[in-house]
Amino acid sequence: MAVTNQLGIDPDKYKWGFHDPEKYVYKSRKGLDREIVEMISSMKNEPEWMRAYRLHSLEHFQQRPMPVWGANLAQIDFNDIYYYLKPTEKKERSWDEVPENIKNTFEKLGIPEAERKFLAGAGAQYESESVYHNLKEEWEKLGVIFLDTDSALREHPDIVREYFGTVVPPEDNKLAALNSAVWSGGSFVYVPAGVHVDIPLQAYFRINAQNMGQFERTLIICEPGSYVHYVEGCTAPIYTTDSLHSAVVEIIVKEGARCRYTTIQNWSTNTYNLVTKRAVAYRDATMEWIDGNLGSKITMKYPSVYMVEPGAKAEILSVAFAGRGQHQDPGGKVIHAAPHTQSVIVSKSIAKDGGRAGYRGLVKIYSGANGSKSAVRCDALILDDQSRSDTYPTMEIDEQDVSITHEATVSKVSDEQLFYLMSRGVKADEAMNMIVRGFVEPIVKELPLEYAVELNRLIALEMEGSVG
Amino acid sequence: MADLEIRDLTVQVEDKVILKGANLTLSKGEVHALMGPNGSGKSTLANVLMGNPFYQVVKGEVLYKGQDLLAMSPDERARRGLFIAFQYPVSIPGVTMSSFLRTAVSARRGYDKELMPVGEFQKLLKQKMDELKIEPAIVSRYVNEGFSGGEKKRAEILQMAMLEPEIAIMDETDSGLDIDSVKVVSDGVNRMLERAKGAMGILLITHYSRILHFIKPSYVHVMFDGRFVVSGGPDLAEELEQSGYEGIKAQFEVIAAEVQAEGAVRRAGKVFWVAH
Numbered sequence: 001m002a003v004t005n006q007l008g009i010d011p012d013k014y015k016w017g018f019h020d021p022e023k024y025v026y027k028s029r030k031g032l033d034r035e036i037v038e039m040i041s042s043m044k045n046e047p048e049w050m051r052a053y054r055l056h057s058l059e060h061f062q063q064r065p066m067p068v069w070g071a072n073l074a075q076i077d078f079n080d081i082y083y084y085l086k087p088t089e090k091k092e093r094s095w096d097e098v099p100e101n102i103k104n105t106f107e108k109l110g111i112p113e114a115e116r117k118f119l120a121g122a123g124a125q126y127e128s129e130s131v132y133h134n135l136k137e138e139w140e141k142l143g144v145i146f147l148d149t150d151s152a153l154r155e156h157p158d159i160v161r162e163y164f165g166t167v168v169p170p171e172d173n174k175l176a177a178l179n180s181a182v183w184s185g186g187s188f189v190y191v192p193a194g195v196h197v198d199i200p201l202q203a204y205f206r207i208n209a210q211n212m213g214q215f216e217r218t219l220i221i222c223e224p225g226s227y228v229h230y231v232e233g234c235t236a237p238i239y240t241t242d243s244l245h246s247a248v249v250e251i252i253v254k255e256g257a258r259c260r261y262t263t264i265q266n267w268s269t270n271t272y273n274l275v276t277k278r279a280v281a282y283r284d285a286t287m288e289w290i291d292g293n294l295g296s297k298i299t300m301k302y303p304s305v306y307m308v309e310p311g312a313k314a315e316i317l318s319v320a321f322a323g324r325g326q327h328q329d330p331g332g333k334v335i336h337a338a339p340h341t342q343s344v345i346v347s348k349s350i351a352k353d354g355g356r357a358g359y360r361g362l363v364k365i366y367s368g369a370n371g372s373k374s375a376v377r378c379d380a381l382i383l384d385d386q387s388r389s390d391t392y393p394t395m396e397i398d399e400q401d402v403s404i405t406h407e408a409t410v411s412k413v414s415d416e417q418l419f420y421l422m423s424r425g426v427k428a429d430e431a432m433n434m435i436v437r438g439f440v441e442p443i444v445k446e447l448p449l450e451y452a453v454e455l456n457r458l459i460a461l462e463m464e465g466s467v468g
Numbered sequence: 469m470a471d472l473e474i475r476d477l478t479v480q481v482e483d484k485v486i487l488k489g490a491n492l493t494l495s496k497g498e499v500h501a502l503m504g505p506n507g508s509g510k511s512t513l514a515n516v517l518m519g520n521p522f523y524q525v526v527k528g529e530v531l532y533k534g535q536d537l538l539a540m541s542p543d544e545r546a547r548r549g550l551f552i553a554f555q556y557p558v559s560i561p562g563v564t565m566s567s568f569l570r571t572a573v574s575a576r577r578g579y580d581k582e583l584m585p586v587g588e589f590q591k592l593l594k595q596k597m598d599e600l601k602i603e604p605a606i607v608s609r610y611v612n613e614g615f616s617g618g619e620k621k622r623a624e625i626l627q628m629a630m631l632e633p634e635i636a637i638m639d640e641t642d643s644g645l646d647i648d649s650v651k652v653v654s655d656g657v658n659r660m661l662e663r664a665k666g667a668m669g670i671l672l673i674t675h676y677s678r679i680l681h682f683i684k685p686s687y688v689h690v691m692f693d694g695r696f697v698v699s700g701g702p703d704l705a706e707e708l709e710q711s712g713y714e715g716i717k718a719q720f721e722v723i724a725a726e727v728q729a730e731g732a733v734r735r736a737g738k739v740f741w742v743a744h
Contacts, residue, residue: 438562
């Protein structure tokens with residue numbers, strides 16, 4: 001009856017732990033230096049400004065110390081990583097053209113089916129390069145652009161150059177500098193003024209090779225009055241050595257536009273997931289981050305919204321689940337830099353089998369951002385005595401005329417709750433599942449049905465064997 | 469053989485012995501009222517019967533339809549037809565009453581991998597809610613979360629109606645309810661009894677005799693200090709209403725002294741006490 005910790009996340013249970021044989025067009029040597037960066041740039045046939053940008057970023061990366069204020073990153077050996085792996089010669093717009101083994105992987109992940117059923121467009125990245133990107137014609141006709149970022153740099157160089165690195169500069173942090181030096185793939189989304197893309201666009205990121213580093217770069221631009229919902233999913237095989245995923249996501253939400261960015265991250269538990277995600281929201285614009293973190297060894301990710309004009313709104317909803325050997329350190333940052341801006345942060349973390357999950361966040365209200373409102377709520381659920389939850393909420397409020405609320409709870413699944421459900425005939429493991437599902441319900445109900453079902457299924461998978 | 473046989477049940481919580489050798493037999497078709505002052509062990513008995521892990525059984529046995537009830541997990545007990553309407557039901561945030569009820573009814577009805585078909589479930593739910601005069605809005609709320617005392621009690625009775633138990637324990641369902649609510653709940657329970665045609669038994673735990681005006685018991689038992697001290701027919705409840713527990717207590721102390729002297733089972737009219 002009492003909560004036990006028989007099973008963590010083991011290879012048998014992680015459904016996406018399979019890997020394909022490596023058949024690559026190009027695989028860089030391990031390690032990172034100027035030569036590797038120049039090679040990536042030249043293979044991509046990039047304009048000179050991007051090559052210079054990469055080299056500048058590399059310098060910054062090399063000088064900058066590792067962040068030590070968060071999770072333990074001391075075991076990452078940057079010299080033991082492959083920084084560039086090119087899986088195929090070209091990117092396709094039809095799944096039939098995608099090489100068989102890679103296509104099979106994405107079939108197993110259900111991507112083509114999802115695209116047919118409920119997406120406006122889908123992208124798939126395998127190792128360093130996007131292998132597939134397609135936008136349904138109706139959206140293309142309205143001027144929506146949905147490409148991998150390398151193609152965007154070739155096909156829309158002016159737009160990319162105007163915005164690239166403006167939200168997350170290379171100097172922002174060490175991992176952002178790393179991404180800026182070796183970035184490859186990622187999504188580029190451009191939504192023209194007034195266009196509402198009312199069904200989601202989705203990109204799927206897959207690491208296959210051992211010791212792989214994946215550094216996609218995503219840039220989303222929402223012109224005034226537009227709307228888009230972008231969804232990303234990620235998985236990787238189980239290896240005994242670690243992989244590194246370090247993305248940068250930049251989003252520009254212009255006047256009256258709304259962007260929703262949903263992540264369901266299910267990396268294998270040997271993946272370091274160190275991601276910089278940031279949006280700028282202009283007048284009356286709304287940015288929403290919905291962040292589900294289930295996999296990875298360590299995740300450090302603090303989606304941010306800079307509200308730089310009056311009436312901007314930010315919403316950050318996150319769920320983190322840490323099992324054995326996992327440290328989930330997610331959170332969010334909201335920067336109120338204009339009057340009458342509003343933010344809501346809701347964080348739900350679950351720790352089990354010795355896992356560590358929590359919330360790290362910042363609410364910053366600048367002087368002059370009068371009439372702004374911020375509400376932060378973080379709830380932690382700890383499933384056994386070995387697990388741990390940490391909450392690090394920071395508030396910097398330099399304006400008097402504001403409304404701020406902060407609530408935090410830490411709870412354990414009580415035997416009383418389990419007993420209550422079981423007294424109605426519900427088996428112990430299902431009772432535990434129900435309690436955990438209920439705990440994350442405020443986030444799950446924000447997701448489109450297909451993703452809500454998927455998130456609940458993933459949580460149920462993580463919960464297997466939770467109750468003895 | 470009775471459907472539920474409690475024999476010499478001795479139970480402790482941490483180091484404190486709460487039940488001190490309780491004996492009771494109950495069969496489907498019977499309504500047993502269990503009365504007694506606060507702290508006499510009534511709720512402990514109810515929780516132990518349902519398998520609450522907070523309580524440790526140190527001695528005795530309970531047979532349910534001839535099988536060892538104490539060896540079964542709470543969920544197995546429930547699937548086999550045992551039910552408890554809790555005095556203080558806990559809340560389950562984020563889980564709606566309807567999804568909880570559907571899961572529970574499916575478990576009780578033997579659905580294994582899938583759930584009961586949603587149409588069938590909703591029809592059943594609507595029927596039961598109408599009968600119990602329960603606001604339909606309650607089923608889209610989270611289980612017991614933010615419920616008033618009365619709503620919690622009605623929600624427990626709704627669960628009882630949905631699960632159609634063979635033996636139901638009602639733990640002070642009437643306390644905290646106004647007289648109109650007691651009547652609605654009682655009508656609901658009487659309808660369940662009627663519809664069950666002898667296939668349901670009830671152990672009705674109450675502090676006051678008020679509810680017994682609405683749900684007529686076949687037997688009345690009084691617990692005191694962890695033991696059944698008095699058993700009788702419906703008139704025992706009337707008697708208690710007149711004399712209060714003090715009267716029983718005085719009687720009990722006399723008998724207790726005699727029994728202690730003789731070290732045997734003693735009967736005095738309808739009053740008996742089993743020594744252990």
